[in-house]
Amino acid sequence: MIYAGNFKTNHTRKSTREYLMKIQLHNHKIRANGDRVMIFPPLTAIDNYEVDFTVGVQNAYPTQNGAFTGEVGVEQLDEFGIKTILIGHSERREILGESQEFVAKKFAFFKEQGFEIIYCIGEPLEVREEGSEAVIEYLMAQFEGIDTSYDNFIVAYEPIWAIGTGRSATQKEIEETHNALKKSIDKPILYGGSVKGENISEIASIDSVDGVLVGGASLKTDTFLELVFHKN
Ligand code: PEP
Numbered sequence: 001m002i003y004a005g006n007f008k009t010n011h012t013r014k015s016t017r018e019y020l021m022k023i024q025l026h027n028h029k030i031r032a033n034g035d036r037v038m039i040f041p042p043l044t045a046i047d048n049y050e051v052d053f054t055v056g057v058q059n060a061y062p063t064q065n066g067a068f069t070g071e072v073g074v075e076q077l078d079e080f081g082i083k084t085i086l087i088g089h090s091e092r093r094e095i096l097g098e099s100q101e102f103v104a105k106k107f108a109f110f111k112e113q114g115f116e117i118i119y120c121i122g123e124p125l126e127v128r129e130e131g132s133e134a135v136i137e138y139l140m141a142q143f144e145g146i147d148t149s150y151d152n153f154i155v156a157y158e159p160i161w162a163i164g165t166g167r168s169a170t171q172k173e174i175e176e177t178h179n180a181l182k183k184s185i186d187k188p189i190l191y192g193g194s195v196k197g198e199n200i201s202e203i204a205s206i207d208s209v210d211g212v213l214v215g216g217a218s219l220k221t222d223t224f225l226e227l228v229f230h231k232n
Helices: 013-032 074-078 090-094 100-112 132-141 171-184 200-204 221-228
Strands: 002-006 036-040 084-087 116-121 153-157 189-192 211-214
Touching: 002 189, 002 221, 013 036, 013 221, 084 100, 100 116, 132 171, 153 171, 171 189, 171 200, 200 211, 211 221
Parallel strands: 002 036, 002 211, 084 116, 116 153, 153 189, 189 211
Antiparallel strands: none
C-alpha cells in the first residue's frame, strides 16, 4: 500500500523536519511490510531531507524558471531533488480555478521532466447523487488530455464531498469506482477523502485500492502512523 500525506497549508519547515524524522525512524518497518510513504509538505518546508521515502510537492508551475510571480518551477525543485508532484487536486481545481486544460498542460510538462505524478480526480456531491454511471463519466472527463500510459503515474480518486468533511465514501462506492476506473486505466489508484484510523482497515481491504491519499489524518505522525500500521 502507498500511504501519501498531503499537508496542504499546514506545518512549518521546523515541524515538517520533526515529522519527517519521526517517520524515518519507522521507515524500515514500513518497507518491510511492503508499503511506501509519500509526504507532501507546503513549499516553504521543502528541504534536502535525509529520508529514504518520497517527499514531493503539492504544486508547481509548468516551467523551468521565468516570470511567474508567486510560483516555483523545476529549477527550484531540482535544488532539493524533488521529483514527485500532485496534480489536479480538487482544491486547486475548485479554489485556484485550474481548468482541465491547464491541469493537462501541467501533467504533460512534468511527465516530460520524468516526475512521478499523483493525478487527482473526484466528483462533486451532485454528480455522486446522480449515481455511479454519472460518476464514472465525470471522472473519465478528468483524464482529457492526460497520457494515462505514462509509467510514473499514480491516480488518486478523491470524491470532493469526502475531502475534509469527515464523511468518507462507502466501501461499496470506493470499490465500484476503483473497479470501473481500472477497466480503462492500468495504474495504481489511491483513495482519498476522510481516511482515518476508524475506516482504514475497511478501505485498505478493498482489492482495487492501492493506497490512500490523506489530508487531515496525515497532519500528526501519530494519526498517520496509525493508518500505516493499521495491520500491525
Ligand atoms: C485530501 O485533500 O487529499 C484529503 C484526502 O483530505 P482529507 O483526508 O482531510 O479528507
